[in-house]
Amino acid sequence: MQLIWFRNDLRVHDNTALLTAMQEGPTLALFLLSPGQWRTHDDASAKVDFQLRNLRVLADELEQLNVPLLVRTADTWDGAPTVLTELCREHRIRGVHVNEEYGVNETARDRSVARQLAEQKVGFNPHLDQLLFRPGTLLTRAGSYFKVFSQFRKACLQQLSLAPPRCLPLPQPQKPIGIHSDPIPASVTGFATPDETLRAHWPAGEQAARQRLQLFADDHLHEYDEQRDLPAEPGTSQLSPYLTTGVLSPRQCLHAALMINQGELDSGNTGVTTWINELLWREFYKHILVGYPRVSRHRAFRSHTEAVPWRDAPEELLAWQQGRTGFPLIDAAMRQLLATGWMHNRLRMVVAMFLSKNLLIDWRQGERFFMQHLIDGDLAANNGGWQWSSSTGTDAVPWFRLFNPITQSQRFDPQGRFIKHWLPELGELDRRDIHDPSPISRAICGYPAPIIDLADSRARALAAFRNLPPPGSDLD
Structure with missing residues (x-):
């Protein structure tokens, strides 16, 4: 008997581990619920819900292939080796197939599982797929x-x-193996179910x-x-x-x-x-x-940027998080994130640079907030994007470059249609006033004044980066 351990590969088409397992013999499938680990990784409720919804569809697709899907729990990945070993012993599994995942925690988990399975003479077979x-x-x-x-x-x-x-092709159905699939939970404790508007935007x-x-x-x-x-x-x-x-x-x-x-x-x-x-x-x-595994450990890729004098400004951080900075494009983007679990890629760069440069707040604060809300939260992409915007990462934007949120707005949302959709209180403003409302317009609309002066914040950021010690090795 073969086992495919599904992780972030919830499909039956073009799935290397699934096809290989089924070619080698009768196959059983597993998904592991790890809510404690997900919380440690700051996974968003929307992301967990999306996984569960896709898991239910996957179970139906696997049923057409006569592959039962079992669901087990290991609150953190420390418990994964025991769960896998017991499952393999129970069902006389001879080979476990997985599609490779990356990051220090994922790598450590798979090495531990492989070691414990080897003691039971069970093969652990990683495949390139992601x-x-x-x-x-x-x-x-x-x-x-x-x-x-x-x-x-x-x-x-x-x-x-x-x-x-x-x-890769869809595997051919196997003969039934007499094992029943487990029910897929509708939710996981600690992760709220998103509203139906968000879920409808992302069908599973x-x-x-x-x-x-x-x-x-x-x-x-x-x-x-x-x-x-x-x-x-x-x-x-x-x-x-x-x-x-x-x-x-x-x-x-x-x-x-x-x-x-x-x-x-x-x-x-x-x-x-x-x-x-x-x-x-x-x-x-x-x-x-x-x-460069340091980026998995909340460290800057460019080591010398660890010396940036990041500000402790909780009220400004909260205003950024809630979409009330007084800069319409920033606030519209943050409200899009809160409502849909997703943000337009151009705006991810704009809001990240605003936080890390204009507010001079540690990029890790923003990286974590994004992960806590993104339905597409991915360590590599999210970390890479944040370190690019904050000039701490590999091949990042030069430290002296700052996106001006007003000119970005004028250039990429010239009619203000995106802003008006997410900031309906500004819906009556014309295309000139919408990007930087006048004090009178702000008072009438109930929209806050800017929390910073852009010119002053730019000068502060440039001074902070200019005064860093010279870079040595990027990686220590």
């Missing part, structure tokens, strides 16, 4: 992990042009994910490079929750892009090639997670 390339297989000439995205991208495109990854299941991918490819991918920075337009794929939970694979996304672009990776339609670059940024940050 990424296009296994970390460690793309290295610089010096044999180290890439730190610069453009160099990493070039290496990826060279390999992809030689051997594009193929999507492979079919919904693949439909969303196809609609994006057909209707928006060609103009992605022109539309992706406009938050009022449907210019982004909104596929990140499905990639994070593994309801879609990166291979499926890349395949859809190549089909639109006649198989071209780095030429042809610029919308397609720009989106492929975004898929490779996702890949890049996963490789950073493995090559």
Whole structure:
């Protein structure tokens, strides 16, 4: 008997571990509930709920393959080896198949499970599935992990042009094995069920994910490079929750892009090639997670930036979190996050830079808040984005660059449509006043005054970074 241990790979199509397990013999499936670990990782209630909803759809799909899905609990991953060992003994499992996960805690968990299973003569078989390339297989000439995205991208495109990854077929149904699936819980203690408006925005299941991918490819991918920075337009794929939970694979996304672009990776339609670059940024940050594990431990990639004199400003932090900074684009973006569990990618950069530069509040405060609310919360992508914006990360924005939230608003939401949707109190303002309402307009609308002066905050941030000790080694 084989066991597939599902984690963040909740699909039956193009699933390396599932296909391999079923090819090797009768297969049983497992999902492990770990609420204590999820809380430690600051996973959002919306994300946990999304996992459970996708798990229920997965159970139905597995039933068509005659693969029972068992649900067990290990509150933290320290308990995972015992749970797996007992399950393997009970069902005479000879091989456990998993799709690799990355990060120091995930790696430690899998090593512990593999060691304990080996004592029972049970094989532990990890498979590359979450990424296009296994970390460690793309290295610089010096044999180290890439730190610069453009160099990493070039290496990826060279390999992809030689051997594009193929999507794996759906496994053939196996004969029934006489084991019943476990019920999937509707909720997990400690994680509130989101409201139906949020849940409706993110329908569960492979079919919904693949439909969303196809609609994006057909209707928006060609103009992605022109539309992706406009938050009022449907210019982004909104596929990140499905990639994070593994309801879609990166291979499926890349395949859809190549089909639109006649198989071209780095030429042809610029919308397609720009989106492929975004898929490779996702890949890049996963490789950073493995090559430089300090970023999994709440440390800055650039060690000398640990000396930034971050401010303790709880009232300003709270205003940022609640969307009442007095800067309309910032507040609209934060309200989008609170309402939908998602934020437009351009706005993630804008609000992150506002917190870490204009407010000079430690980027880790923002990173944690995002994880606590994002339905697509992913350690590598979230950490990479925050460290990029705060100039503490690899290949990050220069320390002297600050996005001005008013000019960003004027450039990317010129009519104020995004702002008016999320800040209805400003709905009557014209396109000039909407980006930086006058004191009279603020008083009439009941909208707060700006919590900082942009020019003063910029000068403060530049002084803080300018006075840092010179960088030594990026990694200590």
